Amino acid sequence: MNSAFRFARQVKRALTGFNRRGVILTYHRVAQPASDPWQLCVSPEHFAEQMEVIARCGLPVALPQMQRNLKRFSVGRKEIAITFDDGYADNLHNAAPILVRYGMPAIFFVVSGALDSRKEFWWDELERLILSPAALPETFDVAMDGVRYCYRIVSKQGAPTREYGQDITDMPPANAELSRLELYYVLSKIISSLASEPKNTALRQISLWANQSPQARSDYLPLAVKDLISLAQNPLFEIGAHTVSHPKLSGLSTVEQETEITRGKRELESILGRPITSFSYPHGSYSDVTVEIVRRARLQVACTIEGRPVSRSDDPFVLPRIIVSNWSGDLFEERLRRWLA
Ligand SMILES: [Zn+2]
Structure with missing residues (x-):
């Protein structure tokens, strides 16, 4: 390879490294059900292994902190923000104790209409x-x-x-x-x-x-209101909005989208008595109109599920996130190192 070409490639790689802010990880459930057709569950054992890897390989930060630092050049360890979507009760019962053990900040994006519903998603x-x-x-x-x-x-x-x-x-x-x-x-x-x-x-x-009963399974339930309050009381944790009923927003009218986004935010604020400033798009679905509504609703950061690391050039209202599956610590480390490289 000619040396000018090699030098150019090294410069490009260094710039990519500087521009890369870190990674936002998406979890849904920490549980081990018999079937998991969307691969949304991470077993408690693998979740603990993954937290150990994050503590060792990255710089765990809260999502709002990553958003505030977004435009800065990144030197040293890359930031890793942990997010949970939907608001399952197992986030409090299974995930929170492990997050606390490793001192990991996390944000939980909660579907407000599911709280206290005693119904499965x-x-x-x-x-x-x-x-x-x-x-x-x-x-x-x-x-x-x-x-x-x-x-x-x-x-x-x-x-x-x-x-x-x-x-x-x-x-x-x-x-x-x-x-x-x-x-x-x-x-x-x-x-x-x-x-x-x-x-x-x-x-x-x-x-x-x-010919099945409508009985919900207790280990599949969303958070109850009292669960949400106890999750929010931990200084490591933040609560974000994820609409009222988890629709595909891009398929709704402007008025319907506005209702889902602003009411979902307001319902959480009235339960918790504090402003909600972060949002994640259900099913990763959004349009230009959706993003505009999110901006106007005084939200400061919004996440998609576009699976790639975060760069300085990213728009804080459409931040990419990577969905984590039930990988062992070793497999997770291999992937994490690649995303952070
Ligand atoms: Zn969701």
Whole structure:
């Protein structure tokens, strides 16, 4: 390699290093359920290993601090901010004690309408109805929001590829043969775009079809109000807003988006008696209009799920975050070192 070229590459790498601010990590649950179709759970054991790696390899900071330092050049250890989305009760019961043990600051983005609901989030309820029962009818035949969906449920054990997975683009035709897991992803895609009321009706219809009780599982519940208050009392922790009902914001009208964002923020403020200044977009979904509403709502920082490290040039209202899976400490360290490099 010619030496001028090598020098240019070294300069570029050094500048990239200076410009890189750090990493924002996204967690959802610290738990070990029987099935986890979105890979949103980290076991308590792996979570503790990951915190040990962060303490050793990075500079743990609170998200607002990273936002305040965003435009500064980064020298020395890179910053790592820990975030949790949705507001599961296991954040208080399983994650908080481990965070405290390692002195890790964290922010919890909470769906205000789920507090005290004693109901599972819809994607968990759907998992309970489709993936948990010992037996299901052989044919799925349920109308949702005025549209009838018919599929045949077949066992595809050992099938080399899965046609319908987490990122479905084309929906299966009527009477298609689907495994239970494929059916779960197909129904998730349909339900995620419904408004609150049709969403609840669709889940009721599916529970009737599956002949399952509407009973929520205690270890899947969102935070109760008293849980939120005790989480917020710890000086290591902050609470951020994550809307009232966790919709895909970019699919809503301006007025609906405004209501979801400002009411979600206000409900948390009235419970906690302090301003809420951070936000994360449910499903990572936003448009230019969404960002403008977030700015006007006097929020100071907002996070997406665009999976990459944070740079000085990033807009504080669309900060990228990396979703962490149930990786062992070693696997997590390998990835973290790559993101921080
Ligand atoms: Zn969420």
